[in-house]
Amino acid sequence: MFFRKSKSSGSQETLVDERAEPITMHFSNSSPTNTVVSRRSKPYMTISTTDSRTEVTHSPSKELLVLIKYKTFEAGTVQFSRFYQGKSLVMSEWLKKEKCKAWKRWVFETDVGYLAWRTDPQHPLVLCRAEDMHHPIIRVKERLPVYPARSSETFLEMAIQQGHGLETIPEIILASYCIVEQLRAEKASLSKGLFKGGKDSQFLAAHAIGFGGM
Numbered sequence: 680m681f682f683r684k685s686k687s688s689g690s691q692e693t694l695v696d697e698r699a700e701p702i703t704m705h706f707s708n709s710s711p712t713n714t715v716v717s718r719r720s721k722p723y724m725t726i727s728t729t730d731s732r733t734e735v736t737h738s739p740s741k742e743l744l745v746l747i748k749y750k751t752f753e754a755g756t757v758q759f760s761r762f763y764q765g766k767s768l769v770m771s772e773w774l775k776k777e778k779c780k781a782w783k784r785w786v787f788e789t790d791v792g793y794l795a796w797r798t799d800p801q802h803p804l805v806l807c808r809a810e811d812m813h814h815p816i817i818r819v820k821e822r823l824p825v826y827p828a829r830s831s832e833t834f835l836e837m838a839i840q841q842g843h844g845l846e847t848i849p850e851i852i853l854a855s856y857c858i859v860e861q862l863r864a865e866k867a868s869l870s871k872g873l874f875k876g877g878k879d880s881q882f883l884a885a886h887a888i889g890f891g892g893m
Contacts, residue, residue, distance in 0.1 A: 702846060706835035709821070711860040714835070716853060724853055733857060735850050744850040747858065757858070762790065762851060774858055784812065785859050789851055791844035796859050803835075804859065806852070808843070816840040817852065 704723065707715040712728040715738065722738035735745035742760070747770070749755045755770040763773075774787045777795075784797040786809050793809035799818075806817035820836045837856075839845050845852060 701838040701840050704837040704839070704849075706837070709833045709835055711835065711857045716837075724849065726853065726857055728857075728861075733854075733861075735854055735857070745854040747854060757854060759850060759854070762848070770858065774855060779812070782812075784809075785855070787851075787855055789848050791848060794855075796855060804856065806856075816843050816845065819856070 702718070705717045707717070712726060712733060714726050715722050716724040716726065724744075725734075725736045725738045727734050727736075731749050733745075733747040733749075734743060735747075736743050744760055746758045747755065748757075754772075756767045757770050757773060758765065758767045774785050777784050777786060779797075782798045784795040784807075786793060786795040788794075794806055795809045795812065796804050796806050797812060799805045799815070802815075803819045803821065805815035805819065807813070807815050817840065818838045820838065821833045822836045823833060837852075839852075
């Protein structure tokens with residue numbers, strides 16, 4: 680079947696052509712927190728992270744679209760200049776982690792409905808509509824570089840299925856993905872005991888608390 684029904688935020692059903700070529704965004708490296716995201720071979724969004732904040736900017740205009748703040752021993756926040764009335768949102772309330780039988784997922788509300796990142800055996804992460812977790816509408820892939828001289832490096836690629844309105848909320852997609860991957864990386868580092876004692880351990884533990892223990 681090539682066409683599938685999909686519900687938008689207003690519960691209106693639309694037919695999605697699954698044969699349509701996905702919109703592809705390329706990351707300049709394997710880091711979702713410090714990277715340049717390109718579309719149609721041109722810089723589109725820039726994601727930059729320091730110790731306590733992540734910024735997502737529109738590369739051509741340098742406009743700040745998203746500000747993510749990580750706070751010690753309290754909830755981190757995320758603020759979108761074009762969405763959610765520009766208000767500062769508590770991160771753990773906006774992006775909610777839920778455990779299902781088959782996977783972990785992180786749910787958030789957007790203008791195009793409730794979406795959810797989830798774990799996947801074949802991809803680093805996939806994005807689905809929260810009410811339809813079996814049909815990914817975004818797949819994150821790892822790819823090898825074009826030039827053999829850089830064959831030791833891997834890059835990220837985000838394939839976005841058309842017909843869901845996702846092209847209208849690119850900074851929400853990128854910010855939510857960035858947050859989820861950072862949480863997963865920090866949890867993995869703590870679990871492996873890579874940071875034992877000292878400020879690094881305290882900082883990462885504080886972030887886990889600040890994100891609502893995700």
